[in-house]
Amino acid sequence: MTVADRAPPSPSPPAASRQRCAACGHELAETDPRQRCPNCTGLLEIRHPPPAATGMALRALLDARCGTRAGPFYSGVWRFRELVLPSAGDDVLSYPEGNTPLLARPSVAQWAGATTLLLKHEGHNPTGSFKDRGMTVGVTHARRVRATAVACASTGNTGASLAAYAALAGLPALVLVPKGRVALGKLTQLLAYGARTLVVPGDFDTCLDLALKASEQLGVYLLNSINPFRVEGQKTIVLELLQQLGWEPPDWILVPAGNLGNTAAFGKALREAREWGLIRRVPRLAAVQAEGAAPFALSFAEGFARRHRVEAHTVATAISIGNPASYDRAVTAIRETDGVVTAVSDAEILEAKAVVDASGVGCEPASAASVAGARQLINKGVIRRGDRLVAVLTGHILKDPDAITRYHSGTPPPPPHANPPIEIEARVAEIARVLSARG
Numbered sequence: 001m002t003v004a005d006r007a008p009p010s011p012s013p014p015a016a017s018r019q020r021c022a023a024c025g026h027e028l029a030e031t032d033p034r035q036r037c038p039n040c041t042g043l044l045e046i047r048h049p050p051p052a053a054t055g056m057a058l059r060a061l062l063d064a065r066c067g068t069r070a071g072p073f074y075s076g077v078w079r080f081r082e083l084v085l086p087s088a089g090d091d092v093l094s095y096p097e098g099n100t101p102l103l104a105r106p107s108v109a110q111w112a113g114a115t116t117l118l119l120k121h122e123g124h125n126p127t128g129s130f131k132d133r134g135m136t137v138g139v140t141h142a143r144r145v146r147a148t149a150v151a152c153a154s155t156g157n158t159g160a161s162l163a164a165y166a167a168l169a170g171l172p173a174l175v176l177v178p179k180g181r182v183a184l185g186k187l188t189q190l191l192a193y194g195a196r197t198l199v200v201p202g203d204f205d206t207c208l209d210l211a212l213k214a215s216e217q218l219g220v221y222l223l224n225s226i227n228p229f230r231v232e233g234q235k236t237i238v239l240e241l242l243q244q245l246g247w248e249p250p251d252w253i254l255v256p257a258g259n260l261g262n263t264a265a266f267g268k269a270l271r272e273a274r275e276w277g278l279i280r281r282v283p284r285l286a287a288v289q290a291e292g293a294a295p296f297a298l299s300f301a302e303g304f305a306r307r308h309r310v311e312a313h314t315v316a317t318a319i320s321i322g323n324p325a326s327y328d329r330a331v332t333a334i335r336e337t338d339g340v341v342t343a344v345s346d347a348e349i350l351e352a353k354a355v356v357d358a359s360g361v362g363c364e365p366a367s368a369a370s371v372a373g374a375r376q377l378i379n380k381g382v383i384r385r386g387d388r389l390v391a392v393l394t395g396h397i398l399k400d401p402d403a404i405t406r407y408h409s410g411t412p413p414p415p416p417h418a419n420p421p422i423e424i425e426a427r428v429a430e431i432a433r434v435l436s437a438r439g
């Protein structure tokens with residue numbers, strides 16, 4: 001028994017969660033619908049009352065819910081409800097989501113140069129990305145504050161997820177996307193799930209500015225990742241992978257980083273997991289950006305002396321963000337976990353993706369940044385070969401089919417893992433020729 005194993009005396013009735021400004025400490029009620037601190041416009045964070053059980057008792061409670069096939073714990077988010085939204089009660093709106101696999105694929109580990117590299121595949125969520133974990137909590141909360149419409153700015157995945165959960169809730173959804181910069185699989189989801197899809201000239205950062213103004217002036221409830229309830233849901237990526245590892249933390253968790261909502265959520269999840277005695281040691285976070293959209297990596301290289309803003313350009317559209325909204329919270333996450341931030345090139349991302357795809361797993365381009373980052377950080381000696389790594393794959397392979405076609409049918413010289421289609425005459429001899437050529 002450790003100190004953390006003893007449950008604190010349970011307050012009665014259980015205290016409500018609060019929203020707290022991360023910058024100035026100002027507190028708001030849990031159901032206050034404002035998106036930023038009224039004092040200083042800082043980002044808000046949810047503070048929950050301590051769970052009734054901690055340490056081994058909390059582990060046992062959470063583990064007993066695994067493998068549930070129906071009911072309130074049949075979700076990889078709501079299984080952790082005491083740590084996500086304890087006051088949700090029966091209000092929960094769930095697909096269900098989460099319960100994503102943690103995969104070992106030797107060919108991927110070998111390419112990265114790691115002894116142990118596991119892939120936490122968030123593309124297995126209902127709409128094909130981790131955004132569903134935040135959105136089930138965000139839309140649950142939107143109903144609690146009696147929102148009449150929900151909105152977000154998106155490079156595609158947030159919008160697809162919002163559209164699906166708004167449809168479940170029976171709420172109208174508005175999605176603002178940057179013109180010409182949304183992958184085909186995501187755009188088609190928006191239309192199919194029934195969101196009002198507004199195509200804006202400009203980049204993601206333009207869309208987010210506009211969505212913020214619209215939410216303040218028109219009263220629609222904004223569900224971008226600055227919304228602290230989204231962050232609560234996304235914490236469960238980390239909680240679930242720790243649980244899958246029997247609460248024995250890896251040495252590193254690698255995550256693709258764009259708007260930095262996930263980086264922030266991972267930091268909060270790890271802080272709380274240690275505080276509530278679920279783990280004793282905190283893994284290090286590695287946030288991986290694309291070179292063409294790396295303002296956070298620039299700040300890290302300067303010891304976070306200042307914030308940067310760039311014009312974002314990368315093949316990995318989900319992380320093509322020049323002015324990350326969750327910057328402050330993400331800085332805290334990197335500092336608290338003794339983490340690192342790095343950037344990888346589009347060529348490295350596409351090569352990593354081709355390796356993940358050819359292993360039979362598959363992911364969208366942004367997701368492969370975590371695997372590309374693993375290889376780069378091992379080569380640089382930041383991560384040791386023998387360290388135990390978990391790389392998060394954030395989205396599904398079918399999100400961006402055009403990126404795949406472009407890579408495999410690419411103009412000469414062919415990229416390292418190109419597998420172009422082969423045209424043949426309708427004769428068996430032609431097939432035999434192809435078979436023998438492959439050796």
Ligand SMILES: *Cc1c(COP(=O)(O)O)cnc(C)c1O
Pocket residue numbers: 129130131157158225256257258259260261262263318319364366367394395396
């Ligand atoms: C949203 C998203 C990201 C970036 O996550 P942030 O929280 O914005 O840093 C990375 N990959 C995919 C597939 C995404 O949908």
Ligand SMILES: [Zn+2]
Pocket residue numbers: 021022023024025026037038039040041042
């Ligand atoms: Zn404040």
